[in-house]
Amino acid sequence: MAKVSMTVNGKTVSGEVEGRTLLVDFLRSDLRLTGTHVGCDTSQCGACTVHVDGIAVKSCTMLAAEADGAHVATIEGQAAADGTLNALQQAFQDHHGLQCGFCTPGMVMAAADLLKNNPKPSEAEVRHHLEGNICRCTGYHNIVKAIMAASGQDVSQIAAE
Amino acid sequence: MPKDSGIGASSKRREDVRFLTGNGNYTDDINIYGQTHVYFLRSDVAHGRIKNIDTSAAEAMPGVVRIFTGADFEGIGSIPCGWQITDRHGQPMQEPAHPVLAIGKVRHVGDPIAAVVAESLAEARDAAEALNVDIEELPAVVDMKAAVKDGATKVHDDLTSNLCYDWGFVEDNKGAVDEAIKSAAHVTTLELVNNRLVANPMEPRVAVGDYNRSNDEHTLYTTSQNPHVIRLLMGAFVLGIPEHKLRVVAPDVGGGFGTKIFHYAEEAFCTFAAKAVNRPVKWTASRSEAFMSDAHGRDHVTKIELALDADNNFTAVRTETYANMGAYLSTFAPSVPTWLHGTLMAGNYKTPLVYVNVKAVFTNTVPVDAYRGAGRPEATYQLERVIDKAARELGVDPIKLRRQNFITEFPYATPVAVEYDTGDYPATMDKLEEIADLSGFEARRKASEAKGKLRGLGVNCYIEACGIAPSNLVGQLGARAGLYDAATVRVNATGSISVMVGAHSHGQGHETAFPQVVAEMLGIDESMIDIVHGDSSKIPFGMGTYGSRSIAVCGSAMVRATEKIINKAKKIASHLLEASEADIELKNGQFTVAGTDKSVAWGDVTLAAYVPHNYPLEDIEPGLEETAFYDPSNFTYPSGAYACEVEVDPDTGKVTIERFSAADDFGNVINPMIVTGQVHGGIGQGIGQALLENCSYDENGQLLSASYMDYAMPRASDVPFFTVDHSCQTPCTHNPLGVKGCGEAGAIGSPPAVVNAVVDALQSGGHKNVTHIDMPCSPSRVWAAMNG
Numbered sequence: 001m002a003k004v005s006m007t008v009n010g011k012t013v014s015g016e017v018e019g020r021t022l023l024v025d026f027l028r029s030d031l032r033l034t035g036t037h038v039g040c041d042t043s044q045c046g047a048c049t050v051h052v053d054g055i056a057v058k059s060c061t062m063l064a065a066e067a068d069g070a071h072v073a074t075i076e077g078q079a080a081a082d083g084t085l086n087a088l089q090q091a092f093q094d095h096h097g098l099q100c101g102f103c104t105p106g107m108v109m110a111a112a113d114l115l116k117n118n119p120k121p122s123e124a125e126v127r128h129h130l131e132g133n134i135c136r137c138t139g140y141h142n143i144v145k146a147i148m149a150a151s152g153q154d155v156s157q158i159a160a161e
Numbered sequence: 162m163p164k165d166s167g168i169g170a171s172s173k174r175r176e177d178v179r180f181l182t183g184n185g186n187y188t189d190d191i192n193i194y195g196q197t198h199v200y201f202l203r204s205d206v207a208h209g210r211i212k213n214i215d216t217s218a219a220e221a222m223p224g225v226v227r228i229f230t231g232a233d234f235e236g237i238g239s240i241p242c243g244w245q246i247t248d249r250h251g252q253p254m255q256e257p258a259h260p261v262l263a264i265g266k267v268r269h270v271g272d273p274i275a276a277v278v279a280e281s282l283a284e285a286r287d288a289a290e291a292l293n294v295d296i297e298e299l300p301a302v303v304d305m306k307a308a309v310k311d312g313a314t315k316v317h318d319d320l321t322s323n324l325c326y327d328w329g330f331v332e333d334n335k336g337a338v339d340e341a342i343k344s345a346a347h348v349t350t351l352e353l354v355n356n357r358l359v360a361n362p363m364e365p366r367v368a369v370g371d372y373n374r375s376n377d378e379h380t381l382y383t384t385s386q387n388p389h390v391i392r393l394l395m396g397a398f399v400l401g402i403p404e405h406k407l408r409v410v411a412p413d414v415g416g417g418f419g420t421k422i423f424h425y426a427e428e429a430f431c432t433f434a435a436k437a438v439n440r441p442v443k444w445t446a447s448r449s450e451a452f453m454s455d456a457h458g459r460d461h462v463t464k465i466e467l468a469l470d471a472d473n474n475f476t477a478v479r480t481e482t483y484a485n486m487g488a489y490l491s492t493f494a495p496s497v498p499t500w501l502h503g504t505l506m507a508g509n510y511k512t513p514l515v516y517v518n519v520k521a522v523f524t525n526t527v528p529v530d531a532y533r534g535a536g537r538p539e540a541t542y543q544l545e546r547v548i549d550k551a552a553r554e555l556g557v558d559p560i561k562l563r564r565q566n567f568i569t570e571f572p573y574a575t576p577v578a579v580e581y582d583t584g585d586y587p588a589t590m591d592k593l594e595e596i597a598d599l600s601g602f603e604a605r606r607k608a609s610e611a612k613g614k615l616r617g618l619g620v621n622c623y624i625e626a627c628g629i630a631p632s633n634l635v636g637q638l639g640a641r642a643g644l645y646d647a648a649t650v651r652v653n654a655t656g657s658i659s660v661m662v663g664a665h666s667h668g669q670g671h672e673t674a675f676p677q678v679v680a681e682m683l684g685i686d687e688s689m690i691d692i693v694h695g696d697s698s699k700i701p702f703g704m705g706t707y708g709s710r711s712i713a714v715c716g717s718a719m720v721r722a723t724e725k726i727i728n729k730a731k732k733i734a735s736h737l738l739e740a741s742e743a744d745i746e747l748k749n750g751q752f753t754v755a756g757t758d759k760s761v762a763w764g765d766v767t768l769a770a771y772v773p774h775n776y777p778l779e780d781i782e783p784g785l786e787e788t789a790f791y792d793p794s795n796f797t798y799p800s801g802a803y804a805c806e807v808e809v810d811p812d813t814g815k816v817t818i819e820r821f822s823a824a825d826d827f828g829n830v831i832n833p834m835i836v837t838g839q840v841h842g843g844i845g846q847g848i849g850q851a852l853l854e855n856c857s858y859d860e861n862g863q864l865l866s867a868s869y870m871d872y873a874m875p876r877a878s879d880v881p882f883f884t885v886d887h888s889c890q891t892p893c894t895h896n897p898l899g900v901k902g903c904g905e906a907g908a909i910g911s912p913p914a915v916v917n918a919v920v921d922a923l924q925s926g927g928h929k930n931v932t933h934i935d936m937p938c939s940p941s942r943v944w945a946a947m948n949g
Contacts, residue, residue: 015689018283020283025645028190029192032191032192032562033183034183034187034190035182035183035184035185036183037187037189037363037364037415038189038365038445039363039364039365039415039448040448040868040869041447041448041449041868042448042868042869042870044868044869044870044874045363045448045869047363057564074183075181075182075183076182076183078181078182078183079181079182083178083179083182085181085182089181089182092177092181092188093173093177093178093181094173094840096173096174096834096835096837098174098177098180099416099668099669099670099838099842100180100362100363100364100413100414100415100416100667100668101176101177101180101185101413101415101668102185102187102363102415102416103180103415104180104181105180105181105183108181123758123882124878126877127876127877127878127917128877130876130877131876131877131878133877134363134869134874134876135363135877136361136362136416136418136842136845136846136874137363137416137838137842138838138841138842138845139841139842139844139845139846139875139880139883139907140845140846140875140876140877140880141838141841141845141880141882141883142772142838142841143817143877144877144882145882148392151941156647158882161401
């Protein structure tokens with residue numbers, strides 16, 4: 001067992017982990033931050049996407065011990081303290097960018113990473129950036145639309161509803 | 162102007178806030194004090210005899226609580242099948258036992274052999290590696306046609322063969338169909354495969370069993386689309402737990418697509434083991450486990466013949482299908498290739514004679530059951546592909562050929578025993594031609610050709626039967642359950658409302674759409690109404706969500722219960738207003754006396770019901786809560802027309818979807834935003850089937866596509882924006898909302914559109930010998946077709 005400590009959503013946390021403990025398991029099981037999800041076991045689906053030191057990371061690809069001392073951001077830290085959704089989260093609701101909600105935390109974290117580095121992405125750039133995040137419900141239509149809307153682009157010409 | 166609330170409004174989804182902030186409550190998020198974890202040791206061979214299981218080394222491993230094998234389940238019930246098919250000769254299907262843990266034999270890769278319950282998942286997994294299992298590997302049967310040959314290895318030693326049933330429909334029409342095909346002016350024949358798929362909801366299955374020894378109560382938290390179905394099947398048939406001692410909870414569920422309808426062995430195991438070890442037992446599937454234990458979908462091998470007269474009228478359809486059941490019968494598996502498939506073989510067309518033969522076959526593969534569309538995509542695919550092929554053979558326009566044969570008068574009794582209540586197939590085709598800009602296709606084709614690409618257009622229609630189903634009818638057809646649904650409308654004293662529904666929402670947005678209906682009926686704000694679902698201890702006995710039935714069946718129950726509420730509230734209002742009940746009107750949340758300015762507000766009436774000081778207690782009970790069960794009198798029949806345009810790279814065979822358009826008729830629509838989203842998702846899955854997805858076994862029964870490294874899920878870059886329209890609305894005539902259901906349409910209508918388009922592209926490139934490519938139309942298959 002090793003002791004780890006890190007900053008998660010602005011709070012300092014610490015815990016004892018086995019060497020094999022994945023960051024996602026530390027977040028979900030030790031910190032009870034269950035918004036980060038596990039959808040596969042081959043680092044393909046992206047449901048576990050979080051930010052580590054400002055970069056989108058699949059938290060199933062990283063050991064908790066590797067995140068020792070890091071700044072981690074998860075879906076739980078994205079809304080304002082009073083619960084108000086941030087612009088990206090609000091765009092997902094406004095444009096029906098989620099259905100079952102299981103891939104959604106990873107989608108939001110991946111999209112936030114995109115918009116940070118590319119504030120006005122094209123449709124093709126959004127789709128390319130999301131290749132590591134699988135959604136089974138939406139056909140991606142409204143996810144792409146929501147991300148483009150959150151970037152301030154006019155999406156009214158993209159098909160209805 | 163679009164409405165901003167009630168029926169027809171695109172109300173934003175209220176469930177989104179918890180999902181967008183990480184506050185969803187999925188089954189894996191549930192942790193109970195003292196819980197243990199179970200790891201299932203699964204067979205790595207497709208077929209084998211278990212000679213010995215030595216658990217001694219594993220039992221000595223750290224953290225192990227108890228190890229279970231099939232021997233612990235001797236005398237426990239078999240995982241039941243919910244539908245019995247009667248074959249062509251009047252005999253019941255062959256129905257093998259399906260033990261919770263393998264007894265004697267393993268029959269597919271992934272069949273659970275032993276279960277290790279330990280303090281942690283890691284310890285359970287470590288101990289499972291120390292299990293010493295001696296299995297004598299047996300030859301596996303994988304190919305369906307080989308499986309039914311004389312002398313084939315049997316999946317189940319106690320059955321007479323691997324043939325589950327040989328079903329004919331409509332058997333009495335067989336001779337007439339054969340004769341019509343023999344005497345037809347033209348017959349088009351097509352042999353095709355409807356590829357095996359894995360539903361892959363993004364949330365893997367999870368089960369948590371909990372047991373309270375002090376009152377002998379069991380609770381199962383599970384990723385289910387229908388908690389009451391699980392309670393019934395598991396309680397009554399497997400574990401023998403009476404309903405009042407068994408609570409089944411399906412909290413937030415991360416997608417289902419059919420595969421979370423069924424009762425699975427892991428649910429029974431966790432419920433059983435929680436009592437045996439007297440601690441909660443939790444199981445969370447890994448994705449690899451999901452691939453080898455979730456029921457798969459499709460997997461039909463079909464020959465279809467379409468007969469036409471000299472004027473190109475369809476005169477008969479004859480099909481022969483081999484349908485894979487896998488190693489055991491999953492809950493609704495036998496119904497999928499039969500009643501959910503054969504009854505749709507008339508499609509949108511007035512073909513007078515149809516005969517469908519289905520041979521269901523056991524193989525050493527994961528069980529196959531309903532996946533989004535369930536039987537109807539298989540029917541639509543073969544019919545719409547053979548029509549396209551016929552049009553090409555006859556040199557006629559494929560849209561014109563369809564239009565010429567459309568059913569145009571309703572109600573319409575098909576030759577396959579269903580009655581379509583409403584529809585307008587020319588209207589959806591007109592709408593499709595408009596939204597897909599089909600008149601601009603030739604210009605787009607030239608533009609593609611100028612880039613060195615082949616462009617193809619594929620168009621097709623679909624019809625489906627939703628809102629399953631009239632209980633007395635499905636009972637005659639072999640269903641072992643009723644298929645009604647139920648809702649309880651509980652009006653609280655201050656006028657807010659909780660509606661307890663049997664339907665389950667796992668992406669469909671019921672928590673938003675259902676209140677829109679009640680709000681519309683009562684004239685109150687949607688925010689005053691909440692939906693309660695997913696917990697058998699809170700909701701009335703309903704059959705859950707599948708077959709696009711939620712709003713058509715459960716929504717109808719909710720309407721009936723709300724009507725009872727209105728009737729009683731009017732009685733209370735008439736007392737408060739000192740007027741005749743017949744004169745009371747409810748509008749905008751106010752009860753008024755017709756022709757006067759006397760009124761009483763909704764909240765005053767509801768308060769009177771619970772504080773009945775001034776109340777007609779001699780005539781009516783206090784309180785305001787009503788339940789209704791609704792059993793539909795027919796299926797509903799959504800229909801539509803879809804168009805796909807693809808570009809094919811002639812150098813690589815890669816297919817790109819350039820445009821996709823869908824014109825659907827869902828009858829009345831409650832929330833257009835949600836309905837559009839359902840169609841988007843269905844199209845995404847249909848494109849996945851047509852271009853990418855394939856569940857693949859080798860000849861030894863090894864599952865080759867057991868991870869997202871090997872099973873090609875559609876990604877954002879594989880699909881374009883879709884153009885979706887549902888303005889053609891012919892309301893259902895037999896349910897109170899006039900709704901038809903929209904959940905599966907996209908997955909049913911899109912695969913033939915894609916394949917029609919791919920074939921069209923290749924034809925346009927001069928590959929005149931290419932009349933069909935089996936799904937998925939992967940680059941290698943398309944390239945081989947062009948260069949074959």
